Each structure stands twice: as structure tokens, then as C-alpha cells.
Amino acid sequence: MSAGHIDQCRSCRASIYWCVTDRDKPMPVDAFPDKTRGNVSIYPEKGQMRAVVVPRSQAEAMRARGLQLHVAHFTTCPNAKQWRKKR
Secondary structure, X not given: OOOOOOEEOOOOOOEEEEEEOOOOOEEEEEOOOOOOOOOEEEEEEXXXXXXXXXXXXXXXXXXXXXXXXXXXXXXXXXXXXXXXXXX
């Protein structure tokens, strides 16, 4: 999980970044920004990609200013259900 390294989803083969959340949990994020639905800010930190989910109103404002936001891959992967952990 090195910073800036694009990987592929093991089930749908989409380009993703493996990021780490503020709770130090792994999170797959679509590699390319989404100008209409993006709500995840990603950035490199200490050799890994970090991800922060941005509240809806803040994300809208950030996209309007031209900032690039991404989408969590769990929302776009057609096979997401098979990877979700049961609670």
C-alpha cells in the first residue's frame, strides 16, 4: 500500500487506491476523481495514501471550487457485497 500506487480491484479489475482512514482501516477508493459524486479526499502521508470522507455540503463546495474528490470503491464495485465484512 505505497503512496500513489494505483492497484486493481480483485473482483471487477477497476483502478483503485488502497487508502487508510483516520481510524487506520483499509479503504479502497476509485483511482480517478468523480466531479459529481466525489466525497473522499485522498492524500499521501508517510508512505501511504490516506482517505477522509467529506460531509455532503462540504464536498459540494469543494467540487464547485474545482478540488478533486474520489468515491469509495464499495459504492461503485458491482461485487462489493462479497467483500463486506459481516457485523
